[in-house]
Amino acid sequence: MNAPEIRGGTLTGLSLAGRDGTWDLTHQDGRIVALRPSPTTGGGFVMPRLADVHVHLDKTFTADRMPHRALSLFAAIEMMAADAATWTVDDLTRRAEAGLARAHAHGTALMRSHVDWHGKEPPPAWRVLSDLAGQWQGRVDLQLASLTPLDDLVENGTSVAPTVRDEGGVLGAFVYRNEDLGEKIGAVFDLAEKYGLDLDFHVDEGVEPEARGIDAIIAETARRSMAGHVLCGHGCALSVRDPEEVRRVLDRGAEAGIGLTVLPGANSYLQDGGPGRTPRLRGLAPLHEAGTAGIPVMIGSDNVRDGFYPYGDYDLWDVYRLAVLNGHLPHHDWLDAISAAPARWMGRDLGLREGAPASFIRFDASGPGDALSRTRAGREVWQNGRRLPEFQGDET
Structure with a gap:
């Protein structure tokens, strides 16, 4: 599956944890400003951190x-x-x-x-x-x-x-x-x-x-x-x-x-x-x-x-x-x-909603079952509207 299309801070065609259908997620200044039903698919599976x-x-x-x-x-x-x-x-x-x-x-x-x-x-x-x-x-x-x-x-x-x-x-x-x-x-x-x-x-x-x-x-x-x-x-x-x-x-x-x-x-x-x-x-x-x-x-x-x-x-x-x-x-x-x-x-809220931080995980998968089935499915971690770089740590 290809990475989601990103235009002006919008990830499109997402399968979103806890919601039916597909969604477009728009973020600005580190926060989610819009979650809207999407006419497209194939954007990956997104869940809270x-x-x-x-x-x-x-x-x-x-x-x-x-x-x-x-x-x-x-x-x-x-x-x-x-x-x-x-x-x-x-x-x-x-x-x-x-x-x-x-x-x-x-x-x-x-x-x-x-x-x-x-x-x-x-x-x-x-x-x-x-x-x-x-x-x-x-x-x-x-x-x-x-x-x-x-x-x-x-x-x-x-x-x-x-x-x-x-x-x-x-x-x-x-x-x-x-x-x-x-x-x-x-x-x-x-x-x-x-x-x-x-x-x-x-x-x-x-x-x-x-x-x-x-x-x-x-x-x-x-x-x-x-x-x-x-x-x-x-x-x-x-x-x-x-x-x-x-x-x-x-x-x-x-x-x-x-x-x-x-x-x-x-x-x-x-x-x-x-x-x-x-x-x-x-x-x-x-x-x-x-x-x-x-x-x-x-x-x-x-x-x-x-x-x-x-x-x-x-x-x-x-x-x-x-x-x-x-x-x-x-x-x-x-x-x-x-x-x-x-x-x-622990006294916190990690939910994905409009107004919440744009912090989430996106799997290169159609849903949680697909992500669980394929251990090598791509994974992106987003924090406050920024995609984190892949981990490059040494073995311990």
Whole structure:
């Protein structure tokens, strides 16, 4: 397919995400000034830029340092902890900037990176990524979320939470089959209320049906009336719990107002692993059922080229392809999960409408199905009326 005809700031004959027919898009001074039905076709498929609500820039591009493939989540945690002891400011900066550059080139406008935080003081990665957030503002707007094991956060949260608040971050915890779960989840919500923080949990990241941290989080969200401020990532255990029980949990989650982030890459890679055997359980949270219940569902990149997942390139469109295939998603209906829904959760609007910034992605394809089917389909990223140059970064 040829590139769209451009005359006086108009792209013609576009297939536009969420709209039937074809459209002409006129932009001026960096903004969309007109969207009109088009008599032509063949201009490509256009969608809003992307919002990646769950990544780990502190760990990224360390896969080549790992001594072997991780066959479980906790094996990956152990290997990454050993590598983290060697991190320097220069190392962290180089790797994280490479991730941001790739995300920007692929069309990501917003990103939330979780940062491992043990103890009371901010880790070096928090400081590095805080600095990068300022440097990258306007290209990839970066939000940080602390990530602390639940027991540690209960112990050290009064030191962690003020820093997270002062730097505009999100408070996060890793929750997995903890003792005294309800009491400890309540303590995290106490911190959120005291310091005015949103919450983002890594929860039930395994395929044991006994993992029920999400139940406690939903109950506390409802009790505190914190709808729209509590995001749950992973939820792998929901894939192996009784379906009727899961339906009730999701209904309660929708009523409480939580969000759900599904991570098809690392979860599929780590769950039910073992040497010389094919995994049977993939750990994919119930996307269809959560969406039907009314829970906002988001899809994120999660780990990229590290001990948890040694693949990826901060290309959220490629992650979407993986989710469509693994989750049997109707590809037209779930585009919001990588754009509008996570953007709203991060307090932004990436929608394409008259008066909005002329920032979008144009694929050399007839629609999303065509773009997903052809991995080498051309892609242009536009920001404020300008087409970005193709990424020329070095390998990391």
